[in-house]
Amino acid sequence: MRAAPRRTVVTESVLACLVLLCSLAPVPLIPPAHPVVVTLLGVWTALLVPARRMYPALTVLGCVPVIAGDNVWAMVVVPCVVWSAMRRVAPLRRAWGVIGASGAGAVLLSIAAQSLSGLPAMRYLVVGAGATALFILLPALSGVMMGRRRPLTRLLRERNAYLEQARLLNDEAARMEERARIAAEMHDLLGHRIGLISVHAGALQLAAERQAPQLAAQAELLHTTAGTAMDELRGILGVLRHRSDKDSGERGTREDLAALVADSRNAGADAELHWNATESMEADARTRQAVHRVTREGLANALKHAPGAPVRVTLHGEGDTVVVSVVNDAPPVPCSPGDGNRSGLVGLQERIGLLGGSLHAGPRPEGGFALCARIPVRPDAPSAYATSPKPLSDGAGSRPPLSTEVLTWPRLLGGGCAALLVLLPTIGGSVALLILALLH
Incomplete structure (x- = not known):
């Protein structure tokens, strides 16, 4: 007993x-x-x-x-x-x-x-x-x-569990194969074009230093931006190919955000960084990566849609949550709406949603635009390439095996x-x- x-x-x-x-x-x-x-x-x-x-x-x-x-x-x-x-x-x-x-x-x-x-x-x-x-x-x-x-x-029951695991492994293999194909296409299509842009930007920088020194800074920024785009493309390809990004853990730091703000300031924006978090804040690499993406997207949108307007990047911690916001005032000279399709914001929404955070973006009542994200310091969500146990919708993918009751029903x-x-x-x-x- x-x-x-x-x-x-x-x-x-x-x-x-x-x-x-x-x-x-x-x-x-x-x-x-x-x-x-x-x-x-x-x-x-x-x-x-x-x-x-x-x-x-x-x-x-x-x-x-x-x-x-x-x-x-x-x-x-x-x-x-x-x-x-x-x-x-x-x-x-x-x-x-x-x-x-x-x-x-x-x-x-x-x-x-x-x-x-x-x-x-x-x-x-x-x-x-x-x-x-x-x-x-x-x-x-x-x-x-x-x-x-x-x-x-x-x-x-054991056979059903084995079939369930085999189905998940097959689905994961299919996803990895598709990601490898997408990575190869991105490498072939975008890698070559960005490489050409970087080469021509370097040549333009050398020519500007000799013939038009007043344009040397802009040419250097173009060359640096092209190199940064190539590095980020390599990082995305590494994620698609299921390789961990060794440099992603260094993003989202104070120095990294300060560098982004400095690049925007060099491009003509009145940008400032307000870091209100502790220096010893240990955030997950995925959280730091998301903070970097939010800051970069906000600064890029401010440069594109509100040139000349002051931009403030603020980061502060709230316990187990990191809050990052990019707020710009109304531009000094009214400009026509851009031709953006909000694809960058949609991508940010999906990335932060996978981490269990939230993203808010929209115009301010007093004018300007605000982009704010709340991201967990230690997200519980799996990485972007983790296996999802849920079956694909609309009948896509392999069909899940029958339940134990159905399998054993005749017997x-x-x-x-x-x-x-x-x-x-x-x-x-x-x-x-x-x-x-x-x-x-």
Whole structure:
């Protein structure tokens, strides 16, 4: 009892008390010829209920005296005890041995009982053999059938888990193959173009230093921006190819944001950085990367849509959350709306949403634009290339395997129907026995 779970102990205790009550409650109402024997048989039957879990074979053999006794109410409980115990008897050879021994023991004990009581031998033997078949042999056969089904159900559950894992691995392999193809196309299409831009920007910088020194700073910025774009393209390709970005952990720091603000200031923007977080704030690499992307997107939008307007980049910590905002005032000279398609903001929304954060972007009431993101310092969300356990929508991808109930349904139906058919005579015999006892 100490080793068993509390729920099991409570359940078995309640069942044993119910069996004891069922076996002894009719005794005062219908006084038997041998009350002491009837009471002992009721107590013995109640003890067999918890014993069937640890000693199933001995429990079936212990039901033999109840079949040969005079306690009809305890005899009705015997089929349930035998059925539950035989489900736990293994291997099959041992189960058949227990069935044979219990059947033979019940017949022999019936012969001994009739010889002591002086009842007619043939009639008592027929009744005893019928009771043995109905209350021991048939429930034991049904229990063996149900017990043989349990390993099959366990095997099918393991097979279902294996198929589920195989499906996830196949889906992951398909995603990685598609990402590798996209990375190759991006490398071939964009890498070559950006490389040409960088080369021509370098040549333009050299020419501007000799012929137009006033344009040298802009040419240098163009060359530097092209090189930065190439580095970022390599980082994106590394993510698509399932490689970790070694330099991503250095982004999102104070020096990194200061560099972004300095680049915008060199491009003509009135940009400022307000760092209100502690210097020792240890944020996840994905959080730092998201902070970098928000800052860069906000500064780029301010340069494009509000040239000449003051821009303030603010970062502060709120416990386990990092808040970064890029706010610009209205431009000094009204300009026509740009041709942007908000794809950058959509990408930021998806990136920050994967980390469990939120992004707000929109015009300010007093004029200008505000971009604000709240990102967890230690996000629980997986990285962008992690496997998603959810099936793809619209029927895309491989179909998930059928559930365990569907996989085992034919076998469960066959085994359950056969076991029920075997128990039908036992159920009918128990009802008839109870009716005869009440009429008597």
